[in-house]
Amino acid sequence: MSLLAVSHLTREFGGVKAVDDVSFQIEAGTIHAVIGPNGAGKTTLFNLITGVYTPSSGTMRFAGTEANHQPPERLARLGMSRTFQNLQICMNMSAIANVMVGAHLRLNHGLFAGMFHLPTLRRADRACREEAAELMRFVGVGAYIDAHASEMPYGALKRLEIARSLAAKPKLLLLDEPAAGLNDSETHEVDALIQKLPPAGVTVVLVEHDMKLVMNISDRILVLNYGRRLAEGTPREIRENPDVIAAYLGTGG
Numbered sequence: 001m002s003l004l005a006v007s008h009l010t011r012e013f014g015g016v017k018a019v020d021d022v023s024f025q026i027e028a029g030t031i032h033a034v035i036g037p038n039g040a041g042k043t044t045l046f047n048l049i050t051g052v053y054t055p056s057s058g059t060m061r062f063a064g065t066e067a068n069h070q071p072p073e074r075l076a077r078l079g080m081s082r083t084f085q086n087l088q089i090c091m092n093m094s095a096i097a098n099v100m101v102g103a104h105l106r107l108n109h110g111l112f113a114g115m116f117h118l119p120t121l122r123r124a125d126r127a128c129r130e131e132a133a134e135l136m137r138f139v140g141v142g143a144y145i146d147a148h149a150s151e152m153p154y155g156a157l158k159r160l161e162i163a164r165s166l167a168a169k170p171k172l173l174l175l176d177e178p179a180a181g182l183n184d185s186e187t188h189e190v191d192a193l194i195q196k197l198p199p200a201g202v203t204v205v206l207v208e209h210d211m212k213l214v215m216n217i218s219d220r221i222l223v224l225n226y227g228r229r230l231a232e233g234t235p236r237e238i239r240e241n242p243d244v245i246a247a248y249l250g251t252g253g
């Protein structure tokens with residue numbers, strides 16, 4: 001059974017269908033890309049999947065449960081995590097604190113323990129900090145474990161955001177343009193990082209404009225155009241699909 005199954009998902013904004021009758025499935029252990037021109041509905045699709053937006057119609061199953069109309073916190077507890085198209089890092093916090101924030105949904109110790117600084121909480125905090133440091137090394141920003149977020153270059157911050165989303169121990173990670181604004185060698189590093197995720201038990205859905213990256217690392221690709229599903233298949237099938245070539249790749253993609 002697939003990890004995520006989306007059926008006929010539709011979302012309108014003032015009569016315009018930003019996502020229009022989109023269906024697809026994601027198998028556990030794969031990397032699935034979502035591509036399409038600007039305004040095609042990729043981020044809206046992410047916002048629907050993660051519960052940020054309520055669909056106008058359509059259904060969704062995630063990790064064996066009906067997941068329609070669930071709030072983002074509940075979907076996160078079921079094992080969904082994401083990064084954002086526009087970097088969402090707290091610049092007035094340390095790098096490692098940003099990552100530790102990602103674990104808070106999992107580690108709910110309650111108000112009582114928190115108020116009285118109980119030893120259990122101190123131990124949990126130490127373990128959480130060690131885990132966050134390990135995740136920072138995993139994504140390749142181990143050099144910034146003692147740094148403030150504001151001291152980190154943009155490329156490292158993009159990877160710090162991935163570390164934070166991994167701290168929630170997700171089954172499914174949604175990455176919205178993880179290579180946006182990165183140079184070639186930084187893109188290459190993100191590419192290598194994403195490929196390490198399925199073997200570590202994290203299924204990936206990826207929105208990305210960098211075609212080389214998408215074609216290199218994706219098991220399957222969903223192509224959106226004006227909110228609709230234009231095609232879905234392996235990188236090779238997508239590259240050879242005449243509709244995709246006409247609508248997207250042929251226009252400078």
Ligand SMILES: Nc1ncnc2c1ncn2[C@@H]1O[C@H](COP(=O)(O)OP(=O)(O)OP(=O)(O)O)[C@@H](O)[C@H]1O
Nearest residue numbers: 013017018036037038039040041042043044045085
């Ligand atoms: N909250 C909203 N209110 C009104 N319209 C919206 C809203 N969110 C998205 N849209 C519209 O939905 C359409 C799809 O936008 P979306 O951001 O999903 O595209 P995208 O594929 O992620 O584009 P990009 O590649 O530029 O990030 C656009 O026409 C956009 O203006």
Ligand SMILES: [Mg+2]
Nearest residue numbers: 042043044085
């Ligand atoms: Mg977008």
